[in-house]
Amino acid sequence: MVSETFADLLGQTTAIDLLSQAIAQAQIAPSYLFAGPSGVGRRLAALRFAECLLGNGLSLEPTTLRRRIASRNHPDLLWVEPTYLHKGKPVTAAEAEELDLKRKSPPQIRLEQIREIARFLARPTLEAPQAVVVIEGAETMAEAPANGLLKTLEEPGAATLILLAEDSAQLLPTIISRCQTIPFRRLAADTMSSILQQAGYAEILQRPDILAMAQGSPGQAISAWEQLNTIPDPILAALSRPPSTLRDALDTARQVSKELDIESQLWLVDYLQHMTWEQQRSPQPLQALEQARIHLRRFVQPRLVWEVTLMRFVQP
Structure with missing residues (x-):
């Protein structure tokens, strides 16, 4: 069943219901906006939703498809994330860390990445009935890439675009209006505790300072804990x-x-x-x-x- 696909997405009942209904009724919107705080499950929801779309609405539990999507190794999936600029080329946060780059400004979605989306959607799909594009940190787009994305949203073709945005107020109203918004909420303390323990971060539960910073986001709690450990x-x-x-x-x-x-x-x-x-x-x-x-x-x-x-x- 479709609902089983989202079994590991905890504390986001509204989002699960909306996405499950869209799949069950075969009423998939051309574009979605997963809006809410970082670290509460938006990325996981995008992974599971992409699994349903690329699997033609089937719930395939942990299979080759799930592993391929998780590793971004599916020909009909394009996963875009904010990048730094290095020698004129965009590099992801992971790539910047490998290169040991001294990052002077936060990463952002760049115009060249939006152009890459257009090129990706211009070709026919290779395996799935439709393509899926996920854009993390959509709120980091400046005006030029935002306007470029707007054109793609108007005519996405046989594809579904999923925008992940922590602060949707930073997006163009015209972009928001072309997306179906899926709200994500901060999590209750018991759900936070369960997720942190399952993820192997039970020690964070003994740090009120980290929990206060996280404000109901296990992802932010983990990120803050790891960041704290890098400070001399x-x-x-x-x-x-x-x-x-x-x-x-x-x-x-x-x-x-x-x-x-x-x-x-x-x-x-x-x-x-x-x-x-x-x-x-x-x-x-x-x-x-x-x-x-x-x-x-x-x-x-x-x-x-x-x-x-x-x-x-x-x-x-």
Whole structure:
């Protein structure tokens, strides 16, 4: 049965019902928008939905088809994710890590990737009755790729496009209007606990700081836990309390800007905001950290950003 295909998608009853009904009634929309927080099952839902579409509506349980889709090794599936630009070519986050690239800005869906989608859909399918395109991080598209995608959404041909967006408000209204929205919600504490234990991350349940950052998203909890473990202990120790002198602030700023890439620094801003709020319950430090986030995203020199920010925290 179709519902069995979504058996491992926990806590998303509404999404499962909507997708199962579409398959059971053979009323598949040309495009879908899976909207909601990251780490709550949107990617897993896209995998399972693609399994149904490429398997012609059949529930095929763990089979060769499921493994091929998971490894992105199906000729009628195109999986697009935000990329960095390296030597004029887009590279995924995994590829950037392998190349040990120093990432200076967040990844995004680029115009060339949208053109690749158009080329992919222009050819006939090889195995399945239709093609499937999944676009992760759809909200990262700038205006040019968004307009290019709009043209594809108007005439997708024998295909279904699935857009995954954490913040659909950043998408063009015309894109949203051409998609059937499938809502994804943050998960209850018991569901969070079950997923984290099944995934082998039971230790996270003992970290209130990580759970507070995750806010009902097991994926975000796992990501935060793994990210926290990449931050050098001396930096975490230095930031666990306000700097006592200007020299301490400047030294910590130098360490952060030297040892962490921009994405790690942006994550650290989030972590410090949660930690500072729990410790002080004051809006002033949060505002200072938010300004740091804005400046980092605008490519202001990171060391300067952290120097100015941490000097504001020096205790008199």
